[in-house]
Amino acid sequence: xxxxxxxxxxxxxxxxxxxxxxxxxxxxxxxxxxxxxxxxxxxxxxxxxxxxxxxxxxxxxxxxxxxxxxxxxxxxxxxxxxxxxxxxxxxxxxxxxxxxxxxxxxxxxxxxxxxxxxxxxxxxxxxxxxxxxxxxxxxxxxxxxxxxxxxxxxxxxxxxxxxxxxxxxxxxxxxxxxxxx
Amino acid sequence: xxxxxxxxxxxxxxxxxxxxxxxxxxxxxxxxxxxxxxxxxxxxxxxxxxxxxxxxxxxxxxxxxxxxxxxxxxxxxxxxxxxxxxxxxxxxxxxxxxxxxxxxxxxxxxxxxxxxxxxxxxxxxxxxxxxxxxxxxxxxxxxxxxxxxxxxxxxxxxxxxxxxxxxxxxxxxxxxxxxxxxxxxxxxxxxxxxxxxxxxxxxxxxxxxxxxxxxxxxxxxxxxxxxxxxxxxxxxxxxxxxxxxxxxxxxxxxxxxxxxxxxxxxxxxxxxxxxxxxxxxxxxxxxxxxxxxxxxxxxxxxxxxxxxxxxxxxxxxxxxxxxxxxxxxxxxxxxxxxxxxxxxxxxxxxxxxxxxxxxxxxxxxxxxxxxxxxxxxxxxxxxxxxxxxxxxxxxxxxxxxxxxxxxxxxxxxxxxxxxxxxxxxxxxxxxxxxxxxxxxxxxxxxxxxxxxxxxxxxxxxxxxxxxxxxxxxxxxxxxxxxxxxxxxxxxxxxxxxxxxxxxxxxxxxxxxxxxxxxxxxxxxxxxxxxxxxxxxxxxxxxxxxxxxxxxxxxxxxxxxxxxxxxxxxxxxxxxxxxxxxxxxxxxxxxxxxxxxxxxxxxxxxxxxxxxxxxxxxxxxxxxxxxxxxxxxxxxxxxxxxxxxxxxxxxxxxxxxxxxxxxxxxxxxxxxxxxxxxxxxxxxxxxxxxxxxxxxxxxxxxxxxxxxxxxxxxxxxxxxxxxxxxxxxxxxxxxxxxxxxxxxxxxxxxxxxxxxxxxxxxxxxxxxxxxxxxxxxxxxxxxxxxxxxxxxxxxxx
Ligand code: FES
Ligand code: FES
Numbered sequence: 001x002x003x004x005x006x007x008x009x010x011x012x013x014x015x016x017x018x019x020x021x022x023x024x025x026x027x028x029x030x031x032x033x034x035x036x037x038x039x040x041x042x043x044x045x046x047x048x049x050x051x052x053x054x055x056x057x058x059x060x061x062x063x064x065x066x067x068x069x070x071x072x073x074x075x076x077x078x079x080x081x082x083x084x085x086x087x088x089x090x091x092x093x094x095x096x097x098x099x100x101x102x103x104x105x106x107x108x109x110x111x112x113x114x115x116x117x118x119x120x121x122x123x124x125x126x127x128x129x130x131x132x133x134x135x136x137x138x139x140x141x142x143x144x145x146x147x148x149x150x151x152x153x154x155x156x157x158x159x160x161x162x163x164x165x166x167x168x169x170x171x172x173x174x175x176x177x178x179x180x181x
Numbered sequence: 182x183x184x185x186x187x188x189x190x191x192x193x194x195x196x197x198x199x200x201x202x203x204x205x206x207x208x209x210x211x212x213x214x215x216x217x218x219x220x221x222x223x224x225x226x227x228x229x230x231x232x233x234x235x236x237x238x239x240x241x242x243x244x245x246x247x248x249x250x251x252x253x254x255x256x257x258x259x260x261x262x263x264x265x266x267x268x269x270x271x272x273x274x275x276x277x278x279x280x281x282x283x284x285x286x287x288x289x290x291x292x293x294x295x296x297x298x299x300x301x302x303x304x305x306x307x308x309x310x311x312x313x314x315x316x317x318x319x320x321x322x323x324x325x326x327x328x329x330x331x332x333x334x335x336x337x338x339x340x341x342x343x344x345x346x347x348x349x350x351x352x353x354x355x356x357x358x359x360x361x362x363x364x365x366x367x368x369x370x371x372x373x374x375x376x377x378x379x380x381x382x383x384x385x386x387x388x389x390x391x392x393x394x395x396x397x398x399x400x401x402x403x404x405x406x407x408x409x410x411x412x413x414x415x416x417x418x419x420x421x422x423x424x425x426x427x428x429x430x431x432x433x434x435x436x437x438x439x440x441x442x443x444x445x446x447x448x449x450x451x452x453x454x455x456x457x458x459x460x461x462x463x464x465x466x467x468x469x470x471x472x473x474x475x476x477x478x479x480x481x482x483x484x485x486x487x488x489x490x491x492x493x494x495x496x497x498x499x500x501x502x503x504x505x506x507x508x509x510x511x512x513x514x515x516x517x518x519x520x521x522x523x524x525x526x527x528x529x530x531x532x533x534x535x536x537x538x539x540x541x542x543x544x545x546x547x548x549x550x551x552x553x554x555x556x557x558x559x560x561x562x563x564x565x566x567x568x569x570x571x572x573x574x575x576x577x578x579x580x581x582x583x584x585x586x587x588x589x590x591x592x593x594x595x596x597x598x599x600x601x602x603x604x605x606x607x608x609x610x611x612x613x614x615x616x617x618x619x620x621x622x623x624x625x626x627x628x629x630x631x632x633x634x635x636x637x638x639x640x641x642x643x644x645x646x647x648x649x650x651x652x653x654x655x656x657x658x659x660x661x662x663x664x665x666x667x668x669x670x671x672x673x674x675x676x677x678x679x680x681x682x683x684x685x686x687x688x689x690x691x692x693x694x695x696x697x698x699x700x701x702x703x704x705x706x707x708x709x710x711x712x713x714x715x716x717x718x719x720x721x722x723x724x725x726x727x728x729x730x731x732x733x734x735x736x737x738x739x740x741x742x743x744x745x746x747x748x749x750x751x752x753x754x755x756x757x758x759x760x761x762x763x764x765x766x767x768x769x770x771x772x773x774x775x776x777x778x779x780x781x782x783x784x785x786x787x788x789x790x791x792x793x794x795x796x797x798x799x800x801x802x803x804x805x806x807x808x809x810x811x812x813x814x815x816x817x818x819x820x821x822x823x824x825x826x827x828x829x830x831x832x833x834x835x836x837x838x839x840x841x842x843x844x845x846x847x848x849x850x851x852x853x854x855x856x857x858x859x860x861x862x863x864x865x866x867x868x869x870x871x872x873x874x875x876x877x878x879x880x881x882x883x884x885x886x887x888x889x890x891x892x893x894x895x896x897x898x899x900x901x902x903x904x905x906x907x908x909x910x911x912x913x914x915x916x917x918x919x920x921x922x923x924x925x926x927x928x929x930x931x932x933x934x935x936x937x938x939x940x941x942x943x944x945x946x947x948x949x950x951x952x953x954x955x956x957x958x959x960x961x962x963x964x965x966x967x968x969x970x971x972x973x974x975x976x977x
Binding site: 054057059114117118120144148151154156 | 199200202203204205206207208209210211213215216218300379380381382383430431432433435464465466686687688689851852854855858859860861862863885886887891893894895897899900
């Protein structure tokens, strides 16, 4: 927001107190004033305009809203924005660089791991957390790791293949990392 | 010397081209309705009825109005003053937008709040006080038909009972006579439970009425934007050219996003009243309890059989539970959709079907949930019945099917209900499936396992189904004929933009339509942009559902490309300075018949259309095509499932799933296989866990994802896919519909497999879903288990 001009908003409705939160989102420090009851998913989507994080349910079942909080998958519909204060959040927008897709994204494209694309951001972030921990998962391990994320389109088989594709692609790098440490 | 183009390399027909839409979805840059933000936008929430049937004594919204940030509260009474309390459905009934007199199902829309943000709108909904007088509740057709049953639709003149329709089709006398001649009769009775398509994305809209231009723009989760425009024009009494419906990226549809919902209408009215954009995004429970469900049909029927296994006739009766309003989306001519496509793959001389529809105190719908208008119920009954009859006769279930299949040389074949099937290799598909699953071997294994107390089962489902409504002679929605359209504009560089009247929801039209153009014109697929869903730019079409896009819009894409090619031929003749008759076509290029080397590319023709056209020729290279298919397309499929049932618990595990689909020519095999796997998963879901039911008070059991179970990656089995290709004889590129086949034909394969494992126990039917407790009950008590509502709840 420019400092040259800014609309002065009237007092928040009903005198509800707001809290200031500082969250590192995709490597960038973001500051926001939020109502304590605001969900993290809504802050990301409406506040930070990162609409790649989707919401597909109201009961923490679908996983479309999955983001990584300090590297761990979290359902951002079930976390208050204030709970993310001081933490690092990664959303789907943080996966690719400007020019290159992340191997997981490449895998989803190559193995046709998405149809409508609504579950895809959550699936990919859950997959990333899995591969960060376990660079060489079995099919069953992938299926188990993804079992908190629903997909209505693909029947999962191609999603599983996508993740395994990405694992294979990332492995030399992962191995090199381990050698170096 | 130019080389002929390699069609696969340019992304033409048959290429497993990677999807272009993925580029934005993978980066989180899709553009779903909830992603759209307009300046000054307000937010709407809906207050829903907690009761299934009750008279509304009063609605007091004064406390809601008092909440800071609330801009408008809409109630039924306010809608009524604008003649908007009721709206027409797509099946010639009416549906309440906001309830005025009564609520007729749990979750019905009672009031709407429009506020500065969605949280305030939700708060305000809770502050609205509605005084209800509870009424007796009806949750199934038997209750609806009972003597003295309360009248649900007392709003309708001349409606004195709860019957929506009473309908029949087929040859009653011929069928009766065939039954009289039969050696034996096999019968079956079952309930296909209510299910919800439940796309991951819920429904929603942003209505934006601009007073200065009088134009209404609505961004909306709809599979059929043009139909919606017609409906909005009717309901809101706005002229059609002042309405623009935009369906952006959709997070799945599966038939759920075909009907007109009260939320859309209320957001439109709110925007008109407030002169600001109004966004409504449904929550999941709202989606599950109020929007278009699928199925909920009670089916019974019988087959007249000869001892040698020949089926002589079929008799069927269906009682469909339509909920409180008849808001199916279906052709107006057929009251129970295409239920009478049942048994189309079998050579049966006589058939008769009677069908009744009933109002109940449940959500309205009856939409084509990954289904061509009730074919899912039809094929489920067909394949369950066929297995039961084979068992009754003591004939092997594969052999019994083969015995009764329409033979390859019998096409075109008139089904006993009057459809015309035109092609197929049913026996071959079955063979491929049996071979893949290792049929004989499995039967031996099964016998072996039985000796050790283990229960293995194998289920087969074979079916052909009618995809691609219409032709316009027989198919219309609200009188609008079911054709479809495409419009192609080739720019001077030979790159192009294609628009169609269909609307993708994950099927990958942006990728596949370009492949059809590529096949017809030789323009590389990557040079073609595809756009759908905006009624201001897209040609009029009926939208995407019932697997009709490839059969109808896809055909229109081929036809418009051919029109372009015809004009390009004239341009080529001009450029080559020969007469048109001397010009030959090969992919991407015209050449002089007598001198193959002398030619011009389609791109050169495109340039000429803007820079060097012959005298008297209209400039430009664009056209459109409206395609009215001569017949439906008839894909065939064979699904085979093997399972093991645990007799101690009733839990069953899927061992193997084999799918053989004959959907004609495959435009993009990768996408086709993706569709089949998605369909198989929904089949497995319905067979194993996914259903919506109701308790005696009409409370919806399955109103959220904790109660409405959907399979995850963990439960979902793996799939083995095979294909047989019989091109559709009348489709321009020989393709047939496919998206729904596995959902239509699949459930019976899973259920037949479990029933096969239970063979010999005397159990004839367990209703889907085959929950472990139902299977256990059937196994131990040796009786059929029905899951029809009302169900007992924990506190009942
Ligand atoms: S939106 Fe479904 S789990 Fe978060
Ligand atoms: S791709 Fe549509 S929900 Fe997964």
